[in-house]
Amino acid sequence: MAWFTRQKSVRQPGVPGEQQTVKTEGLWLKCDGCRQIVWRKALEENTQVCPKCGYHFRLDAIARLSYTGFDLGLAILAIFILFILVLRATNGRRTN
Numbered sequence: 001m002a003w004f005t006r007q008k009s010v011r012q013p014g015v016p017g018e019q020q021t022v023k024t025e026g027l028w029l030k031c032d033g034c035r036q037i038v039w040r041k042a043l044e045e046n047t048q049v050c051p052k053c054g055y056h057f058r059l060d061a062i063a064r065l066s067y068t069g070f071d072l073g074l075a076i077l078a079i080f081i082l083f084i085l086v087l088r089a090t091n092g093r094r095t096n
């Protein structure tokens with residue numbers, strides 16, 4: 001009964017099995033405004049605005065700050081330096 005069972009895998013020689021599949025998951029998004037398929041990279045270059053209809057996709061806080069040029073690492077460094085300056089000015093003592 002070997003007619004209905006595959007004995008050998010049908011793969012191209014020289015190409016591993018994982019590399020034969022094309023992974024397209026996550027590359028495309030469906031726009032809620034115009035129902036068109038939008039390439040995710042085009043959406044990111046257009047600051048999460050649909051290039052076809054102008055629909056604004058949701059942004060999380062970090063993404064919104066990154067589009068404005070905000071650098072989270074620089075902000076943490078500034079807070080750390082400010083903390084050190086306050087400790088040096090008060091000499092580690094409480095003021096009240």
Ligand SMILES: [Zn+2]
Nearest residue numbers: 031034050053
């Ligand atoms: Zn759209």
